[in-house]
Amino acid sequence: MSWDPHALPHAVGTTVMVTGANAGIGFFASEQLARAGAHVILGCRNPERAEAAVSAIRRRVPGASVEATPIDVSDRGSVAAAAASLLERDRLDVLMLNAGIVHPPAERATDADGNELVLSTNVIGHFQLAALTLPLLERSNGARVVSLGSLATLLSRFPLDDLQLESSYNSWTAYAQSKIAVQAFGFELDRRLRASGSAVASLVAHPGYSTSGRTPGIRGVNQPSRAKRFADNLQAAWTQGKDHGAWSAVRAAIDPDAVGGQYYGPRFVTKGEPVVTHATPTTRSPRVGERLWTLLEEYSGQAFRVGERR
Template sequence: MARNQAWDPEQLPDLTGRTYLITGSNAGLGYFSSEQLVRAGARVYMTGRSPNRLMAARAAVRRRNPDAGDRVETLLLDTSNLGSVRAAAATIGGRGGLDGLLLNAGIVHPPKERETTGDGNEVVFATNVLGHFALSGALLTTLAAASGRMVWLGSVSTSMAKYDPFDPQLVEGYSGGRAYVQSKVATAALGFEADRRLRAAGVAVSSVVAHPGYSTSGRTPGIVGVNNPTRLTRFADNLQFAITQSKEHGAWTLVRALVDPGIEGGEYWGPRLIVRGEPHRGKSSKITRDPEIAQRLWGVCEDATGVRWPF
């Protein structure tokens, strides 16, 4: 399919026989991405760190898609915990090929004060970046067996704050806003760097970066156990209707980035109007495309996770 050619996100191509894993599937973008893939016939591993919330999300997918059957599976995975990442990767790696990996899980509202995980990493960077770097590396051979694709979640925020390449975990000068932007610069830069390295090594896996625009809970359909915004949230989010969209629509871009055969590794996708709209090929912020920053980040991630990708 040609780039930016007409694409109906509500009528996906038949994905029967394909298998995808989505991190952070119990709500928001991850949930709706899962639902859209299942509706198109795919098998989906929905992952998250809460067993109860995962089961509620799986039940919702099956309730809203009666023919889903056993094509929806759940798997405990906490991307802030490297032990959890290793365990989940080992489980999936023993189940055959994987057509796609959507690296969606993340902390959107960081803590006001700097916190660290049990592995000693800053919690936002660990959750949004390190866990996904480790998971992608651990599942690389599984993806390669199916000539699969990985999609990293970018953000329009990457040009909104100064980035410090020498302190990605904000040991100094932490703030919640900076932590979020630092993590999103890193995920996008790593997504592009992954594609460069995969191409150079001749590995049959592509790496794409995509962002969902400005997608809010208050403009998203209510689903029991998945999305239950308060009346105040609905009111506030609807006041911003001109620059926002639902998380259901935000997932359109992520799903296209994951399944459209016409998309090539190293591309960047987002809503047509940047903050909302149909999926459209775009151009990420300059800092995320800087190879030197990406290479530095790659080394940081290798050191922090102990993971070396099997190129």
């Protein structure tokens, strides 16, 4: 299957919600999907940054249909409010779970409910958002949930009995473990959707290694320092900009040939055009997925039953 990220299929008539859309991969995925004709809802926690991103897309994509909606994925109340506002809509064709802490704090931090902050942001809030918006996705013919995984899943263990890292926190483990959980959730969601006969699909995409210093400068969205540009360009051989990093998630969102359970990533592992690639056995494991699901229901306080009439 060939795919040209510069010539996307038309997405006119579809509605897409992207979390963490004011910067990085979320911004460029939103812009690319808007260029393809989708109506894009940019989920952002900061109103000024949201406005800068919406203005930038309108400037760069004439006729773009975009709006911002407030959401802080580490705040259960904020996620519930964003979901309630989404549920008032007629349709949601793509829910892109992108927001993330990519540079975790050196010391363990928690959200207002006491959950470890990286897990809360990268995983728990997205689990809650998907659970609450599933009825709307079910109403939208052939909708997709796209989760943002990572190559970091190759480099860490996944001790399910210590997901909150209460005694063993370090920033690298917190990030890698959160991304293993993201992927395991995405694949488990797809298994549950398939088992229930749902038309909704869940796919996972990773952006390779994408840095802001290799990304086009955009006022209010991406303004790396000269030093950052210089340092990032030294790694040019194996890195790409976040505009290209968005390609895998965009393909997972709108390639008509994509199917649930697929894992998309760059052709040359850390960079390149998006292709179907291999996810780790841990993140594919039904046993891991099932156990994780129970934990995420507990941490989020949100039951997530797939295939149950509501």
